[in-house]
Amino acid sequence: MALVPFVVPEAAVHQSPLVQNADRNWACSLRAASMASQVALGASLFIGASRVRRGKKIARGSIGDSSRNIAVAERSNAERLQQMSARELKHELQIRGVDTQASPDKQLLLELGMESGIFPYSSGGRRRLSRISQVDEPPIVVALKQVTQDADLIPSGAGFTDGERLALPIWSDSHGPMWFLLDTSLKRSAVRASIAEELGSVGRPCSGLRFASEPVGSLDVQIVPDDSVVLGPDRANISGLLGVDFLHYFDLDLDLQRGICRAWPSGPALPRGFGLPDAVEIELFQDKGLLLVDAQLRGTVCSGTDTCGPPLRAVLDLGQTHSACNWVAAMQVGVRGPNDPCTRRAGEWNDVDGRPMDVHEADLGVELPGRVGGVLPGTRLCGGRLFWLAESLPILKRLGFIASDPMAVLGLDTVGRVRFAISAKHKRLWLPM
Secondary structure, three states: OOOOOOOOOHHHHHHHHHHHOOOOOHHHHHHHHHOOOHHHHHHHHHHHHHHHHHOOOOOHHHHHHHHHHHHHHHHHHHHHHHHOOHHHHHHHHHOOOOOOOOOOOHHHHHHHHHHOOOOOOOOOOHHHHHHHHHOOOOOEEEEOEEEOOOOOOOOOOOOOOOOOEEEEEEEOOOOOOEEEEEOOOOOOOEEEHHHHHHHOOOOOOEOOOEEOOEEOOOEOOEEEOOOOHHHOOHHHOEEEEEOHHHHOOEEEEEEOOOOEEEEEEOOOOOOOOOOOOOEEEEEEEEEOOEEEEEEEEEOOOOOOOOOEOOOEEEEEOOOOOOEEEEHHHHHOOOOOOOOOOOOEEEEEEEOOOOOEEEEEEEEEEEEEEEEEOOOEEEEEEEEEEEEEEEOOOHHHHHOOOOOOOOOEEEOHHHHOOOEEEEEOOOOEEEEEO
């Protein structure tokens, strides 16, 4: 099952930093309830909700008055939402990157806005009170774009460009939004050469970037040539790649179906309620600057066994669509080699020494052990995923992993078909059951 491409209107990402600037513009949340503009209405709704849920400090003498004012503003906002037409509601959601195609009527649009964190729940509603007590509202909500290649490519060893990838918007004082591909096969983020020159980050760390209204810490970026294949097709206009260093600054909840990224700046503790409900919480490990998970490959009926192979550490690569493993790992689950009837030749890639290697493909399963509800042991089974099979995996070999050991790289198709959450700082990954 391939990811469904979703092209986000430019207006969506231009609105995002204004919508997210809740704490710096708290006074606007009380004025916005009376504004006539429907775009301003959407912003005021989000600002009011953000203020209540994030719980920033308020001067002692103003707590009671502020709470009452918030309640009045939110009740007014809720009433105005009910008065808006389906077309107006759809517009408010679309300019913030929400896909409204599956929500044709007014009630469904209201529910979609509430679930997306853009519209507040009805004042005094039981559902809203439960949400406030259990979940910290994200200060960042931005559009999530899925970028597809113009042609089917397989991993080259220098970067994986074999299908759909995820892109997030990044702003600077002089640019915005700039689309960056999420790529956890990189320890350090990368910037297109022409963009790096404009940002003044050639030969020095890149600073002054923002993720919506939240500042991004200084990144010791790599410079990527403008014509590099790892930046994707020209039509996508990708400005760079966000590596593991970026992930240590933000905890991300990525909803591919709705085209939304919710994010929190990483702190000493996870945001309250972070992670997906009823999800498997999987421990992450860091080795050689990359993120790894404990995994077990699983054969198929075609390969002659559906049992799991021995445990191995697999690299998590959100910049690669499909997963990959070497022949040593594939043979542990019954795939006998290139002549196995379950395999198909896919092409070739270059080893670290430039030697071409044949690449085959096969359908395999993956089991990821973890916990459900943070307590009970659980396993996430990812069945029927497409794997690239080769003698070695150049990206891991280049980093010093032992080529003769069983090794695997888990791509986006295995980890994130629908929705997932990840915290590199706290070394956790949440996948739906």
